[in-house]
Amino acid sequence: MSVGIRHDDLRRRNRAMVIAAVRRDGQPSRTEIAATTGLSHSTISAISADLIGEGILTEGKPNEAGSLKRGRPQVGLGLNPEAAAVMTVVLSLNFLSVAVIDYAGQVVAEEQRRLDTLTMSREALIGECTAIVRRRIEDPDLDIRSVARIALAIQGITDTKARAMLWSPITPQTDIAFADILEAEFGIPATMENDCNMMAVALRWRDPQRYRDDFIAILLSHGIGMGLVLKGELFTGTHSSGGEFGHMIHRPGGALCRCGRRGCVEAYAGNYAIWRNARQLGEDAEPVADVSDAQMRTLAATAREKDGPEREAYRKAGEALGYGLGSLFALIDPAPVAMVGVSAAAFDLIEPALREAIAQTAGGQHSESISFDTEPNELPLIREGCAMRALTFVDQEIFAPGVQARGSAGKSVA
């Protein structure tokens, strides 16, 4: 049931709002915060005094951006990098990457490892993750007092509660509650996120002009994934991370998909599908386990060079993506799209067929107004998204908690 607003909630929410404004706007003055939040100057003054006292915010130098103005110069408020740290863990095909990030969002440490995720046992996979996290946390060079939160991202399906990986193409293992495991191991709150959702989160921070309330991030990689932001909120399914754009049906009974079903968008537009079509192996050919980025780049080069099966493969991918997007647009209306991943670098080969297909669908009404942007490198995006997700959690839950917790936190710092 919906719950009433208690009196203490007021301060908590407004604290969170101030922190969010500072994180969003960089170095806003108290006056600017008052303007964007709609709260009075007195309230902002009181809250920011508290936050500075607790070591969460810091006052910037007043002589920041050339003070040409007449009166008392604005004092920019910033996030105190030492207020907390968070950790990101990104698990992708044969690759594990962690980073420690300070409260202001700067990477202070990182470590990467190659693994053979496709053949590893459940225990080995979990072991590698906990080990790498432990190494970073216990690193004596790291002068971070404590990691306040861990965010994991994995390609595949996670549950709505952000506790577990349910299924992932990078491992035969299923249902690993990574978040619970890490929490139990280190006593640090953790969440398990879908990689494409983190891409969307990152895009929102990178370019809030373009990616604000409604947009679509599509990962064009070995598989096809999607992160969807609607009305300013990350979209998730009712039970899982949802948004499995790659497994919408493009052609009933069509090409064989990595998921074992037939006719999914991914079975035409995933790297393995483009590869399969370029090699003219037939739609029933078993998907290959991996195609290297270099191989895909070669494929794209060939397709650009001459009209042959390679070009046709990209055309088919464009068609599948276009019809898929058309169906998606029928549900949510058109929105800006960011194409991410190695095949986004071949978007020139994909776009014509994609636009042609969209024009045949309900999305076609605004065909020309749909904008596409490309970003070939997904990993940094996923990492950034994880970092922002973890930091936002700290902002909201740790630094803007109920009264009791806030009191003690205040004492421990003051």
Next chain:
Amino acid sequence: MSVGIRHDDLRRRNRAMVIAAVRRDGQPSRTEIAATTGLSHSTISAISADLIGEGILTEGKPNEAGSLKRGRPQVGLGLNPEAAAVMTVVLSLNFLSVAVIDYAGQVVAEEQRRLDTLTMSREALIGECTAIVRRRIEDPDLDIRSVARIALAIQGITDTKARAMLWSPITPQTDIAFADILEAEFGIPATMENDCNMMAVALRWRDPQRYRDDFIAILLSHGIGMGLVLKGELFTGTHSSGGEFGHMIHRPGGALCRCGRRGCVEAYAGNYAIWRNARQLGEDAEPVADVSDAQMRTLAATAREKDGPEREAYRKAGEALGYGLGSLFALIDPAPVAMVGVSAAAFDLIEPALREAIAQTAGGQHSESISFDTEPNELPLIREGCAMRALTFVDQEIFAPGVQARGSAGKSVA
């Protein structure tokens, strides 16, 4: 930007919460409201005293449900039917229907008219709507002081702001800002809603057990529509009412749809499509303008009787709906489905192929756990939904406003 919470918002929100609790639970006592909202008894007591003083709530008789309990009996709080009235206007193919509903949700007046919506001019259509509303408002028999809000529903696409009909299959006219027109004409706040969304709203009130946070209402009528509730919120597109399930693509380049495109789900599952297939007219045959409910019932009867083109037509409809649902489930995960409209009465003919198709999709993982419910009559549902939508608006915006407005309202009643 997100806006801070002012001090006055507190009372406003908690007032809204109390009203919502009373509307939801029937005759809750103050103690029960305190329990469901999590607010203290004192707060509930104060707020309900205000609301009773303002004539919004009324105290029920204490001897309501056999007072077997020991102590002071609970006093049920109810909505005062005379506190306000709302009006619903439902515009469907060749049919216009309005109703006046009191604050407690009872219909106090209604009127219906047959029209030829497909051939009417823009002015005539608007004229009929304003005329019927005026007749109901100015009816001397009606002892309702004033209508506080009007909710219109129409088959087709409306804008996100709930101001205008953008496109509708029931008329060649487009972009009619019905809400603005009625507001200008009568000075009463109005909203323009999508019919299927109102079906979903109604289902939520009718059976909150089954249809709570996540469910799908699909209209199987001449066209195919959908109302979607996700995470307890009505789902809408970024620009329009969205949720155009009927125009997701089932087969690229496939059967001719009423919308002029090809291969939409509706081009296989709409009444005209079933009709077309049953008559073996071919997928390119121009959709007929209307098929009567009686004709559809005859068709279903024939299909049940013998294996022929009629049965095959329903099979194809089931397949299209199944693959469409499969794609939808890939995005949002499976959820309970309510099939509404005349073809829902033929769901026995549709279901086998539908389930078979879903099993071939990402939704298939939970194939057996997906439940279908049928309701052949959409009109009462749409009307109910409109009524609840309008009443909820009154609850939230008129009876739980900012402080200034509340003060004056209080005075005028006291």
Next chain:
DNA sequence: TCTATTTTTTCGAGCCTCGAAAAAACACTG
């Protein structure tokens, strides 16, 4: 009639936000 029990109201305390005024910190001016 008295007592136990449960619901509802009353009342003072504690917060929170707000507006107005004061204080602070600078640029400009002569």
Next chain:
DNA sequence: CAGTGTTTTTTCGAGGCTCGAAAAAATAGA
């Protein structure tokens, strides 16, 4: 270089709101 104007930030009292505890109200059972 002191004085003035301007803008930002803080201070302070007022007004509201919710809460907990206690009181009042309303009933069933003894």
